[in-house]
Amino acid sequence: RKEVEQDPGPFNVPEGATVAFNCTYSNSASQSFFWYRQDCRKEPKLLMSVYSSGNEDGRFTAQLNRASQYISLLIRDSKLSDSATYLCAVKQNNDMRFGAGTRLTVKP
Amino acid sequence: DTEVTQTPKHLVMGMTNKKSLKCEQHMGHRAMYWYKQKAKKPPELMFVYSYEKLSINESVPSRFSPECPNSSLLNLHLHALQPEDSALYLCASSQDEGTSETQYFGPGTRLLVL
Numbered sequence: 001r002k003e004v005e006q007d008p009g010p011f012n013v014p015e016g017a018t019v020a021f022n023c024t025y026s027n028s029a030s031q032s033f034f035w036y037r038q039d040c041r042k043e044p045k046l047l048m049s050v051y052s053s054g055n056e057d058g059r060f061t062a063q064l065n066r067a068s069q070y071i072s073l074l075i076r077d078s079k080l081s082d083s084a085t086y087l088c089a090v091k092q093n094n095d096m097r098f099g100a101g102t103r104l105t106v107k108p
Numbered sequence: 109d110t111e112v113t114q115t116p117k118h119l120v121m122g123m124t125n126k127k128s129l130k131c132e133q134h135m136g137h138r139a140m141y142w143y144k145q146k147a148k149k150p151p152e153l154m155f156v157y158s159y160e161k162l163s164i165n166e167s168v169p170s171r172f173s174p175e176c177p178n179s180s181l182l183n184l185h186l187h188a189l190q191p192e193d194s195a196l197y198l199c200a201s202s203q204d205e206g207t208s209e210t211q212y213f214g215p216g217t218r219l220l221v222l
Contacts, residue, residue: 098150
């Protein structure tokens, strides 16, 4: 079983749609959680950290469920510029593990 | 400024060559990382340096040799690589090695081993 698992997609949605991604992790000792965005042939860029209480940044909302060991990302009012691969990342101490990413394409 | 720089951007090398990848950050971060990413795969952690000391080596073959000359620089020395080592090599840094610290990535070096 992979340490961090994501649905690879692709998710193809129209502009303005709401889309949600889930990510599950196997290490119950994981301490920190993040969502990164990676454009084609570019480096991962931090989208947001994920806190136990849930957190929101504009159109993006992240949730953490420690009991079920999953994190989620909700994107509202999708824009064309949201098209990218979204990687969840799970960290214990200094060791960060990434999911394989979920590919999102937002179409006009 | 959350910038991590890496050179070169692209590198082609033969299996008998010796080359080095360089990473630099001027954010005062004390933890630096090397990751390897193959196409359509997640980044995989290779090495972690904390306060210029190697703290994690994820069982990486000895043909990859990291070096941290100072707190701003991280090198990855390459020798006798195999074609399967072709990948995007990403450097990252974080303020400290704490669990909640965010890692910031450089643009990567795209390596092709012939």
